[in-house]
Amino acid sequence: EITKEQQALMKIITDAYNRHQIPQDVAKKLLQDQYSAEENFLLLTEMATSQVQVLVEFTKNIPGFLSLDREDQIALLKGSAVEAMFLRSAQVFSRKMPSGHTEVLEERIRKSGISEEFITPMFNFYKSIGELHMVQEEQALLTTVTILTPDRPYVKDQQAVERLQETMLDVLRKLCVLQHPQEPQYFARLLGRLTELRTLSHYHTEMLASWRMNDHKFTPLLCEIWDV
Numbered sequence: 001e002i003t004k005e006q007q008a009l010m011k012i013i014t015d016a017y018n019r020h021q022i023p024q025d026v027a028k029k030l031l032q033d034q035y036s037a038e039e040n041f042l043l044l045t046e047m048a049t050s051q052v053q054v055l056v057e058f059t060k061n062i063p064g065f066l067s068l069d070r071e072d073q074i075a076l077l078k079g080s081a082v083e084a085m086f087l088r089s090a091q092v093f094s095r096k097m098p099s100g101h102t103e104v105l106e107e108r109i110r111k112s113g114i115s116e117e118f119i120t121p122m123f124n125f126y127k128s129i130g131e132l133h134m135v136q137e138e139q140a141l142l143t144t145v146t147i148l149t150p151d152r153p154y155v156k157d158q159q160a161v162e163r164l165q166e167t168m169l170d171v172l173r174k175l176c177v178l179q180h181p182q183e184p185q186y187f188a189r190l191l192g193r194l195t196e197l198r199t200l201s202h203y204h205t206e207m208l209a210s211w212r213m214n215d216h217k218f219t220p221l222l223c224e225i226w227d228v
């Protein structure tokens with residue numbers, strides 16, 4: 001049974017998740033008409049930068065996160081940023097975005113210098129998340145669980161992160177039972193997506209290397225969070 005404090009925790013996290021979104025004027029740039037690989041890369045860079053800022057603000061609202069060791073806070077953000085951004089953008093693909101951003105976003109990603117070997121697993125992931133039909137509370141909690149992964153590189157106090165993550169996993173498990181009573185395996189399926197995210201994160205490292213090889217420039221914030 002979800003307790004009162006678990007309900008309060010879920011509300012804080014879901015409200016923060018919904019409050020922190022890419023500004024519509026940035027998202028609207030997807031619709032501008034230049035479609036060269038160069039133009040697409042620049043646009044995706046701008047959107048990724050904006051989404052990292054959104055992610056940092058969301059993370060600061062996770063109860064307990066700011067009480068962690070400050071260096072561990074940075075290690076968690078750097079280690080989870082790509083996975084959290086895949087989750088957020090997967091939800092953007094699955095819900096019909098306003099004014100058809102979905103199609104143009106897919107088009108720009110497919111034509112931004114990313115090799116086909118990464119495009120296929122990326123869009124398979126987007127499809128597999130869409131098929132889960134997560135409610136917004138599940139989306140917010142799954143992203144929170146991803147951010148609070150204890151075994152990211154350079155995390156010193158893994159126990160402290162593990163305690164926070166377990167609190168969130170307990171709420172997510174109960175929520176899945178409530179939201180998907182016919183699917184007892186639903187919670188396990190959600191966690192399976194986190195494994196897929198780790199694989200995508202490794203592909204992403206290669207994507208960055210290949211962009212760099214073709215002399216693509218990133219913003220200071222992306223360089224900092226992705227060590228490029």
Ligand SMILES: O=C(O)c1ccc2nc(N3C[C@H]4CCC[C@@H](C3)[C@@H]4OCc3c(-c4c(Cl)cccc4Cl)noc3C3CC3)sc2c1
Pocket residue numbers: 021022027030041044045046047048051082085086088089092097098101105109218
């Ligand atoms: O709320 C909306 O309406 C909305 C609409 C579009 C949209 N696009 C978003 N993106 C576009 C892009 C794909 C999803 C993650 C990033 C944010 C952004 O990442 C581009 C990217 C990625 C990336 C890709 Cl291509 C796919 C998935 C995740 C990432 Cl980080 N890696 O490097 C880059 C930059 C080129 C350097 S968030 C969003 C919200």
